[in-house]
Amino acid sequence: MIHIVDKSACVGCNGCASVCPTQCIELKADEEGFSYPVVDVVKCIDCGLCERVCPVLVQEGERVPLHTYAAVNNDNEVRVKSSSGGIFYPLAVSVIADGGVVFGAVFNDKWRVVHTHAQCIDELYRMRGSKYSQSEIGECYKLAKKFLSEGRRVLFTATPCQIAGLRRYLRKEYTNLICVDIICHGVPSPAVFNAYLCEEGERAGFDVKDIRHINFRDKREGWHASSFVYSYVVASGDEGKVHTKVENLYQNLYCKGFILDLYLRPSCHDCPSKRFKSGSDISIADLWGVEDITPELDDNRGTSLIFINSEVGDRCFESIAKEITFKEIPFVEAIKGNPQINSSAIESKNRKAFFQLFRKEDTAALIHKLTKASFKKKVQRRVKIAVKKIKKIVKI
Ligand SMILES: Cc1cc2nc3c(=O)[nH]c(=O)nc-3n(C[C@H](O)[C@H](O)[C@H](O)COP(=O)(O)OP(=O)(O)OC[C@H]3O[C@@H](n4cnc5c(N)ncnc54)[C@H](O)[C@@H]3O)c2cc1C
Ligand code: SF4
Ligand code: SF4
Ligand code: SF4
Structure with missing residues (x-):
């Protein structure tokens, strides 16, 4: 049966569960909201197929594009x-x-x-x-x-x-x-995204089911400065009017936590x-x-x-x-x-603290608290790049 020594290596691809001939593997979300295989050992016939299909246990070689x-x-x-x-x-x-x-x-x-x-x-x-x-x-x-x-x-x-x-x-x-x-x-964790949406809804008076559209990379302000945009209808009061929230990708708290590798x-x-x-x-x-x-x-x-x-x-x-x-x-x-x-994202030093407090505190407030310092540095870097671009355009 599937045995990844270090759980954190599992990518949650569902390959093992898909191949199992006795359907004894089910992917279940852990407390962070990521899914991992759970095996019903009584039903397992020890055929070894799950381990053969796992892309973590059996990795292909590196390639260079044509x-x-x-x-x-x-x-x-x-x-x-x-x-x-x-x-x-x-x-x-x-x-x-x-x-x-x-x-x-x-x-x-x-x-x-x-x-x-x-x-x-x-x-x-x-x-x-x-x-x-x-x-x-x-x-x-x-x-x-x-x-x-x-x-x-x-x-x-x-x-x-x-x-x-x-x-x-x-x-x-x-x-x-x-x-x-x-x-x-x-x-990022599906549970964090879901909690973020629910809490946004509580603040603005809508239910997640009343969201009409979500775009993580809206280009109304251009591609270099993409926006996170969603629209919703509030549960009561203004007869189905569609409200739209637009925030720069780097300012929206959920996207900020993603970019800074918090979850x-x-x-x-x-x-x-x-x-x-x-x-x-x-x-x-x-x-x-x-x-x-x-x-x-x-x-x-x-x-x-x-x-x-x-x-x-x-x-x-x-x-x-x-x-x-x-x-x-x-x-x-x-x-x-x-x-x-070529390189994996480096885990935020605040990741552990985030998941210790996740579901106990408001998600957006928690992201804000834990990303303030590192985000300042990232923004300074972005501003430098933007200034470089503007200088180029002015030259043209
Ligand atoms: C989580 C995530 C991280 C990314 N990180 C980078 C990055 O670091 N650098 C970079 O250059 N590009 C990254 N991208 C990809 C990039 O933003 C574009 O999606 C990609 O270039 C395709 O763009 P497109 O305009 O051709 O088509 P689009 O219409 O934008 O393509 C959408 C495609 O992405 C797939 N897709 C969307 N969301 C997911 C998801 N959650 N899981 C699996 N597939 C998904 C859809 O199935 C579809 O095939 C990332 C995308 C995602 C979803
Ligand atoms: S060893 Fe075979 S039966 Fe057992 S969990 Fe893996 S695929 Fe399923
Ligand atoms: S970085 Fe992307 S490809 Fe790699 S394990 Fe995470 S989700 Fe999979
Ligand atoms: S096949 Fe491997 S990586 Fe994919 S879900 Fe199963 S254990 Fe995780």
């Missing part, structure tokens, strides 16, 4: 609705147009982040945009295998560890599978899937530093960084080439502004 591109979607509407340059959407549309199925992360009706699949273009809009909370894979590995066995093309988009989990779960190469991972800073999944501090170990065909990211690398592709509406990791990825990229404007860039330049490509 190509590195800066890219923007030519359709500005798509780009504005996506978190970076809008590359996920055309990849997904091309697979669906071919009769395929796309897997990705969406908000469910309780505003929890879950993985699901789409078989028509109209269903794709829910997958757009980064959601800063760990997504639950649920039955998606099993479903993907079913579609693959039926001969349908499958595009699976997820974090690198979820892609590594899928690859190990399948234990076979499928020519009809395309894996796309996002470059991943780390995933990431423990495995994210020693990620087993960095340096392209996930086995993905394509990796997508934000091209931070675009203003220095390829300023002609920076209009503040979002620029993607794309890594092509395999021939399958190369063919897939070619199929959307007409819909995007792109430029090949040196790998070493591309990764300069994005340390998360």
